[in-house]
Amino acid sequence: MRSTLALSLLVSASVAQAALTITNPTSSSWWVAKSANTLAWTCQDSPSNQFTVLINSPTMASPLAIIAQENNFDCSKIITQDQASQPAGTGYTILLADPLNNTNVYATSDPFEIKALGSAYPSQVSSSASSGSGTASGSGSAASSTSTSTKKSGAVGAGVGVGGMGVVAGLVGLVFGLAAL
Template identity: 50%
Template sequence: MLSKLTFATLALAGAASAAVSNGGLKILAPGGDGLWWIAAQQNNVVWTCGESTFPQFTILINNSDTSLLTAITPLIAVEQNYNCNQGIASNLITQPVGTGYTIVLADILNSTNIYAVSDPFEIKALSAGYPPTSNTPVDQASATVSKGTSSNVVGQTGSPTGAGSGSPPAKTGGAPSLRSSSITAGALVGVAAAVAALL
């Protein structure tokens, strides 16, 4: 059973509000006016791995506008904090162009236990191009986060493409291993029920 506080947190995850963070975990990108995603393309999530006390978490996307996204949607079932960033493959970016999206980092066993929520961001058309890499904040407590292109992608290989001058930020120091994303049916049902109760 979800608490009223959890419902409020999930609702805020899609609203225009300041980023939520716990245990030193904060989402650096995407979020805000200068850090958007490109529809149906590879995009990155970057977080403060150097300050976080959480060893792993689930990555989800949310939007309070149900005409854009009907339910909070899992993207990565289990993400290791030490990765500092994760590329999300284009086949997982199926959300339509629009504003008010947020990334939610949650407990892998109980996705209603939310660790961090990004600032709201926009998913733009391919013609917008990626945001400039200089827009991405750097995690000062970790030397592993830098700006540049990414090969750390779940679900596909290759670099992101886009019309803009920027590209998603990347982790330095060796090529990361690629993995596929899998979410259990039970987890999806639980998240869907939680969102349905909000409506």
């Protein structure tokens, strides 16, 4: 009886650790309307390999799907203005849900704000994504434990997984090349 109880508690603790968590946006890391914005999540020990990304707010009748199927291992995604064009406002949340049953929600973000077009991005967007994520900055440096992005003058940055660092390095080179002109 004791070993059954211990095993049950161990399984319960394991399932609790397998929770998916949205690390960006947060209450202190907003999005800007009609702009490219970063969505980031913990991507280890997820309950699923794929999920649907939805956005919701108190003014919406129901959550709106903005990505039908997203791979969990991506760890972050740039959400374009074509995918999510909600107006400026507060109380928005992002939901990561079962692609076949959107009422089975794996994770819900903290309520966040979408600021008006032209607003400044937060000076630093941090996530607590575990190893496997990287750091994208103006210098193109990389780290292994956090995902950080700085956005200025409308430039878009994103914390991406190691596989996406080549894309980030290419974009940084392009930006600096255009700035030199």
